[in-house]
Amino acid sequence: MSRTVLIGLLLLGLLAPALSDYQIYLLTLTLLWSILALSMGLLLGYAGEINFGQAAFVGIAAYVSTLLRLKLGWSFWAAAPVALAVVVLCAAAVGSITMRLRGPFFVLVMLAFGEIVRLILANWQEVTGGPVGLRQITPPEPVLGLAFDTKLSFFYLVLVVLALSTLALIALVRSRTGRMFVAMREDETLAEFVGVGLSRHKLIALCISAFIAGLGGLLMGPFLTVLAPNQFSIFASVDMVVMVIVGGIGTLAGPLLGAIFLIYVPELLSFAREMRPIMMGVLLIVVTLFLPGGLIGGLLPLLRRLGGRGAARKEAQHD
Amino acid sequence: MLAQQLINGLVLGSIYALSALGFTLIFGVARVVNFAYGEFLMLGAFLTLTTMTVTGVDFFIALPLAMGMTALLSVAAYLLAIRPVMRGTDLQALLVTTGMLYVLREVAILIWGTAPRQMETGLDGALEFGDILITHQRLLAVAFLLIMVTGLYALLYKARIGRALRAVAQNRFGAETIGLNVDRVISFAFAVSGAMACVAGSLIGALYATEPSMGGSPLLKAFVIVIFGGLGSVPGAIVGGLVIGLTETLVGAYISNAFKDVFTFLIMLAVLLWRPTGLLGVRST
Numbered sequence: 001m002s003r004t005v006l007i008g009l010l011l012l013g014l015l016a017p018a019l020s021d022y023q024i025y026l027l028t029l030t031l032l033w034s035i036l037a038l039s040m041g042l043l044l045g046y047a048g049e050i051n052f053g054q055a056a057f058v059g060i061a062a063y064v065s066t067l068l069r070l071k072l073g074w075s076f077w078a079a080a081p082v083a084l085a086v087v088v089l090c091a092a093a094v095g096s097i098t099m100r101l102r103g104p105f106f107v108l109v110m111l112a113f114g115e116i117v118r119l120i121l122a123n124w125q126e127v128t129g130g131p132v133g134l135r136q137i138t139p140p141e142p143v144l145g146l147a148f149d150t151k152l153s154f155f156y157l158v159l160v161v162l163a164l165s166t167l168a169l170i171a172l173v174r175s176r177t178g179r180m181f182v183a184m185r186e187d188e189t190l191a192e193f194v195g196v197g198l199s200r201h202k203l204i205a206l207c208i209s210a211f212i213a214g215l216g217g218l219l220m221g222p223f224l225t226v227l228a229p230n231q232f233s234i235f236a237s238v239d240m241v242v243m244v245i246v247g248g249i250g251t252l253a254g255p256l257l258g259a260i261f262l263i264y265v266p267e268l269l270s271f272a273r274e275m276r277p278i279m280m281g282v283l284l285i286v287v288t289l290f291l292p293g294g295l296i297g298g299l300l301p302l303l304r305r306l307g308g309r310g311a312a313r314k315e316a317q318h319d
Numbered sequence: 320m321l322a323q324q325l326i327n328g329l330v331l332g333s334i335y336a337l338s339a340l341g342f343t344l345i346f347g348v349a350r351v352v353n354f355a356y357g358e359f360l361m362l363g364a365f366l367t368l369t370t371m372t373v374t375g376v377d378f379f380i381a382l383p384l385a386m387g388m389t390a391l392l393s394v395a396a397y398l399l400a401i402r403p404v405m406r407g408t409d410l411q412a413l414l415v416t417t418g419m420l421y422v423l424r425e426v427a428i429l430i431w432g433t434a435p436r437q438m439e440t441g442l443d444g445a446l447e448f449g450d451i452l453i454t455h456q457r458l459l460a461v462a463f464l465l466i467m468v469t470g471l472y473a474l475l476y477k478a479r480i481g482r483a484l485r486a487v488a489q490n491r492f493g494a495e496t497i498g499l500n501v502d503r504v505i506s507f508a509f510a511v512s513g514a515m516a517c518v519a520g521s522l523i524g525a526l527y528a529t530e531p532s533m534g535g536s537p538l539l540k541a542f543v544i545v546i547f548g549g550l551g552s553v554p555g556a557i558v559g560g561l562v563i564g565l566t567e568t569l570v571g572a573y574i575s576n577a578f579k580d581v582f583t584f585l586i587m588l589a590v591l592l593w594r595p596t597g598l599l600g601v602r603s604t
Contacts, residue, residue, distance in 0.1 A: 050413060097588060101595055103409060104352045104550060108542045109591060115539060116584045123577040238417060245414060281421025288414045289403055 002170045005253045009163050013156065021151055028155045030264040031162050032219055036236075037243035037255035038165055039212035044241065045250040046173055047205035048185030050107055052237045053094075053114030057210040059121060059232030061087045061217030066134050066227055067127065076140035076222065084214045091210030092203065099199045099206070114234055121229035133228030137221040148222075158219055162256075165212050169252055172208065181205055185250075242280050246287050248296025257295050323451050324572045325565070330457045332564020333464040334522060338537040339544040339556040340467060341515035347488045347551030348508040351401060351412045355419035356516060357538030359396075361531060362423060363389040363517025364524030365431055368438050378440040382521055386514040393513025394506050401509075402502070420534075427531040435528035438521070456526060463518055468557060474511070475553070484508060488551070543587050549597030558599060 016024065036058060043049050065083035068074040098109045121128045128134070139148045140157070148154050172178050180201050183191040192198050221227050239262065240255075247258025266276050291298055342356045366385035371378060396419060404411035442455040475481040486494040487504045495501050523533060540563065545551075548559025563583050571579040590598060 044410075048410070050410060097592060101591065104346070104413075105546065105591070105595070107352065107413065108546050108550075109588065111539070111542060112546070112584045112587060116581050119578070119581050119584075123581075238421075241414070241417070277421050278425035281418040281423075281425065284418030285400055285415050285422070288411050288418070289400070292411075 002166070002252050005166060005256055006163060009159060009166075013159050016152060016155060016159075024151045024155050026264060026267055028151070028158050028223060029267070030259055031155070031158045032216055032223060033239075033243065033263045034256045034259040035158070035162050035165055035216035035219070036213055036240050037247070037259045038162070038169065038252065039209045039216065040237075040240035041244045041247075041249075041252060041255035042169055042172075042212065043205055043209040044244050045254065046178065046181040046185060047202055047209075048181075048188075049202060049205070050241060051110045051206075051209070052107060052234050052241070053110035053112070053117075054209070054213055054240055055232040055234070055236035056114040056117035057087050057091060057213040058217035058220065058236070059117055059229070060090055061214035062220045062227050062232075063121060063128060063134070065218050066137055066221040070134060070137070076218075077143050080218050083218060084211060087210050087214035087217070088207050091207045095203045095206040099202045111234060114232075114237060118229050118232055121232065128229070131229060133226060134221070135226050137225050137227065139222050154223065158223070161215055161219065165215060166252060166256075169212070173252065177201065177204060239280070242284055244294075246283050246294055248294030249292075251296050254294055254296045261295065324568055326451055326453050328565035328568030329561065330453070330460050330564070331568055332561035333460040334519070334526070334560075335537075335540050335544055335564045336557045336560025337460070337464050337467060337515070337519040337522065339541040339548075339560050340471065340553065341512035341519070342538075342541045343545045343548075343551055343553060343556040344471075344508060344515070345512045346545070347553070348484055349397075349401075349405070349487075349505045350409075350491075350551075351405075351416070352409075353401075353512075354413060354416040354538070355396065355423060356416075356512070356541065357534030357536075358420050358423035358427070359389055359393055359513055359516035359534075360520030360523065360537050361427060361529075361534035362392060363513075363520035364438070364529045364533065365427060366517065367521040368436060368524065368529050369431075371438070378438070378521075378525065382518070385521065386517040389517035389520075390510040390513040393509045393516070397506060397509040402505075405505075424531050424534065431531060433531060435530040436524075438525045438529050440525045460522055460526070463522055464557075467515060467518060468553075471511075471515075471553060480504070480507060543583060546597055547587050547590050549599040552597070552599045555597055555599035559597075 012027065016027070019027070036054070039057075040051065040054055043051050043054070061083045064086050065076070065079040068079035068082060069076060094110070094113045098106050098113075101109065121133075122131050124130070139154060142148070146153070148157055173181070180191070180196045183194070183196050184198060184201055188198060220231070224231075243258030243262050244255045245258070246261055247256065248254030262276075262280070266279070287294055293300070338360060341359075342353060345351055345353045345356070363385055366388045367378070367381045370376065370381035370384050374381070400415050400419060401412060404415055440456055440459065442459065445452055445454040446458065473481075475484060483494070483499050483504045484507070486497075486499060487501055487508075491501055494504070519537065520533070523537060527533070544556055544559035544563055547563060548555025548557070563586075566586060567579045567583055570582045574582070
């Protein structure tokens, strides 16, 4: 399945020059959200923790990198590592408090963390520009002979970031640490009993997830050219959760599929845009109750029937 | 000035405590974090308002009727969406109630539109002690809190069903073993929680505005309060509500109005570091 995703991204990259500006915009938006959904997919699907404060990580990266560029005149490429470091530090700090907590406390405290960040962004007028936010954010400066000032070139940048993130996460979930995550998700008590350090591994998962979310955040400013605090509310985090659940929890292809389903499809069918919130709610309930594997879970048996049993089993193993 | 701020804080705290009561009750009895709880506050407010406009009765007659209706809606939500995942993971219950949040809010927008509405309680005038002023409307918050808390305690500790509620809260499987119909007890808890949401929502609707998006902020406050006071603890919700209300008012008046919410969140985090289950929380199983 993961391999299918990478092939899909490659095909998309080859097709892109033939597409209209609107399609490129829409696909960039979808891929950007795929990165965010992927970050949530790691936490939700592999570490078994839901984070309604995830948008705060995106916001921190977006604001820190953009502020460094706008106020101090740094280049995008110099600001990016600093912003990512800040995000991971924030995740480590808040994580070291919350990871000691069990059950619903984690969810509620991360939600509160998300609100704190949003409130600071909205109220620290002198620095963040308050509710109006930051404007006139320019594309990343050219680097290594590559320019990013056209819609298509920026699309490729987002595509590459998504592909690299996916590759990194594939390696991660197959590693020892990744197996620890899965053990934790399946049965916390048992995992702890066989020697998985729960708090430590959850903290690692949170930091990696925040890093990926931060990557998405870096690209947000240049893509939208404006940043405002309400882009990073709880609702953005819930959007990511819905993408993971609808696409298929516990897979890396699921979040991507979910992002396509929740960003690309509704934008394409413009009449569906107003129906999006209610559709999200209904989807969350219906998928949780009746299709716990999400779209991937629904599709896999179909693939299995089409591709013959052996091929499908191989696919399943690769996930 | 300080006395006036303390009174204001007490009123705000009462509103917060009222908003958190039904939420903490559901967690205590059913171990479900009900993310849709704020929307039941909103539905309760709209049902009170609609009963008032349709039948022409005043606020205090419409409120009990709306409480009944909200209680029914709350039970329906439990039976249709939450009960199927009760034996599943915590995550599933969270996802389902989050989905309900969206659905209920959007349905409310379809029915009532997005414009904020006014709700009249018919209470005018104010009490004055020296230079302290408190309107009768705002006094209602304190009165409602006292009535609801007394009612809830009577229910939990005097009524037969209260003993069942406490039994299920302490140990669901144990309660099942001794022959309690746990499902019915939890349904009852959802009904009570819905009725309480209606009281809190109608109060907020009367003091501020009634609109489909009104559930978000009380829900967040309820989270902070229950974490602060202890998830599932009724006295924790009351103490937590009052402390948060007072802190917010005093910080808003004397330190920084823009950052008062950040301040309360930080206090909550500090409490968690010191006592991971909240001030009055019990260790969860």
